[in-house]
Amino acid sequence: MRALRYSAYGSPDVLKLGEVPKPEPGPGQVRMRVHAGSVNPIDWKRASGEYRLVMPVKFPSVPMYDAAGLVDALGPDVTGFAAGDRVHARIADASGGAAAEYALVGAGVLARIPEAMSDGEAAALPLAGMTAVQALRDKAGMPLSGAGERVLVVGASGGVGHFAVQIARAAGATVVGVCSARNAELVLSLGAHAVIDYASADPYAGQPPFDIVLDCVGSDAAPFLGLLVRGGRYVTCLPSPGILLRSLFNPFTSRSVRTILLQPSAADLVYLDELYSAAQLRVVIDSRFPLAELAAAWRRSITGRVVGKVIVDVDR
Ligand SMILES: NC(=O)c1ccc[n+]([C@@H]2O[C@H](COP(=O)([O-])OP(=O)(O)OC[C@H]3O[C@@H](n4cnc5c(N)ncnc54)[C@H](OP(=O)(O)O)[C@@H]3O)[C@@H](O)[C@H]2O)c1
Structure with a gap:
C-alpha cells in the first residue's frame, strides 16, 4: 500500500512516499481504508524531534493521528463493527498513522461517522475535538450541559479553539474568544458571545472575570490568573514541565493551573458527532492537500495561521 513515512527527525522534507505492506489487524x-486525515501540530512537532526525550519516534514512522474512512477488516474478537462501516478515530501511536491507504485502529476508540458528515469533516474532528471536550469538562470542570461559566478561549480560530468555542456555547457557557481581527467574524459565527483581538493595546481591560481560561496558544498562566474568579481554572493545551509542577504545587493562589493530555475515547467522539448532527458544531476547513503533499500540509500548520483544520485527502 502507499504510505508516507519518515526515518529521521527533521523538517517536513523528511517525509517520503513509498510502498509498505498492508497491516494485519x-x-x-480494526483495519481502516483511510479516506482522509487531518494535520495536528503534534504530527510535525514529533517529526522535528522536539519531543524526542518524552515521546521518541520509532523509525520508520507513518504519521497522522486523525483518520476517517471505511472498516476494511476486523481483528479477532472485534464486535460491533462490520466491513464497509464509515468510521473515524484518533488512532494510537504504536501501530502507525493515517498517512497511508490502510491504518490499524483500536476498536475501542472508533466511532461511526454521521451520515451528513463528510470524510474531511470526520477526519478533522477526533484529536482537536476530543482535546477541547476533555480540557473543558475534565480539566476545567465545565458541565457539558447547563454550564453557567464564563469561558475565555485563547486561540479561538485554531483547530482546538474553534471546537472549544462551540462546545462551551452548546453547554450553555458565556464564551469569549481571543483571536486576530481577521478571524473575529468567524469566531462570533461559531457562537462566541464576544471576541477580543489579541493584537489590541490592552486586550483584557474592562473584562468581567472568567471562571475558565482555555489556552490553546501558550502555557504561561501568569497573565491569565488575574482574569479568573476565585476558584477559577486556567487550562493549557501545551503541557510543559513548569505547568505540570505548577498544577501540583500552586500554594499562592485560589486559581488552579492545569494541562491536558488527550486520552482517545469513543464516547467523547460520539458526543462530538451528536453535536454535529444537532447542528451545534461545525467543522471549519482551512485547506486540503492530497496525501503526496503532506509536507505542504505540515508547512501550512507550521505557519501557526491555520483557521480550523488542515485536511489530507488520502484517497486522492
Ligand atoms: N495536550 C494535548 O493533548 C494537545 C492536543 C491538541 C493540541 N495540542 C496543542 O495545542 C496547540 C493548539 O493546537 P491547534 O491544533 O488548535 O493549533 P492551530 O490550529 O495550529 O492554531 C492556530 C491558530 O492559533 C491562532 N493564534 C496564534 N497566535 C495566537 C494568539 N497569540 N492569540 C490567539 N490566537 C492565536 C491563529 O490565529 P491567527 O492566525 O489569527 O493568529 C490560528 O487560528 C498546539 O500547540 C498543539 O500542539 C495539545
Whole structure:
C-alpha cells in the first residue's frame, strides 16, 4: 500500500512516499481504508524531534493521528463493527498513522461517522475535538450541559479553539474568544458571545472575570490568573514541565493551573458527532492537500495561521 513515512527527525522534507505492506489487524483492532486525515501540530512537532526525550519516534514512522474512512477488516474478537462501516478515530501511536491507504485502529476508540458528515469533516474532528471536550469538562470542570461559566478561549480560530468555542456555547457557557481581527467574524459565527483581538493595546481591560481560561496558544498562566474568579481554572493545551509542577504545587493562589493530555475515547467522539448532527458544531476547513503533499500540509500548520483544520485527502 502507499504510505508516507519518515526515518529521521527533521523538517517536513523528511517525509517520503513509498510502498509498505498492508497491516494485519491484531486482537481488538480494526483495519481502516483511510479516506482522509487531518494535520495536528503534534504530527510535525514529533517529526522535528522536539519531543524526542518524552515521546521518541520509532523509525520508520507513518504519521497522522486523525483518520476517517471505511472498516476494511476486523481483528479477532472485534464486535460491533462490520466491513464497509464509515468510521473515524484518533488512532494510537504504536501501530502507525493515517498517512497511508490502510491504518490499524483500536476498536475501542472508533466511532461511526454521521451520515451528513463528510470524510474531511470526520477526519478533522477526533484529536482537536476530543482535546477541547476533555480540557473543558475534565480539566476545567465545565458541565457539558447547563454550564453557567464564563469561558475565555485563547486561540479561538485554531483547530482546538474553534471546537472549544462551540462546545462551551452548546453547554450553555458565556464564551469569549481571543483571536486576530481577521478571524473575529468567524469566531462570533461559531457562537462566541464576544471576541477580543489579541493584537489590541490592552486586550483584557474592562473584562468581567472568567471562571475558565482555555489556552490553546501558550502555557504561561501568569497573565491569565488575574482574569479568573476565585476558584477559577486556567487550562493549557501545551503541557510543559513548569505547568505540570505548577498544577501540583500552586500554594499562592485560589486559581488552579492545569494541562491536558488527550486520552482517545469513543464516547467523547460520539458526543462530538451528536453535536454535529444537532447542528451545534461545525467543522471549519482551512485547506486540503492530497496525501503526496503532506509536507505542504505540515508547512501550512507550521505557519501557526491555520483557521480550523488542515485536511489530507488520502484517497486522492
Ligand atoms: N495536550 C494535548 O493533548 C494537545 C492536543 C491538541 C493540541 N495540542 C496543542 O495545542 C496547540 C493548539 O493546537 P491547534 O491544533 O488548535 O493549533 P492551530 O490550529 O495550529 O492554531 C492556530 C491558530 O492559533 C491562532 N493564534 C496564534 N497566535 C495566537 C494568539 N497569540 N492569540 C490567539 N490566537 C492565536 C491563529 O490565529 P491567527 O492566525 O489569527 O493568529 C490560528 O487560528 C498546539 O500547540 C498543539 O500542539 C495539545
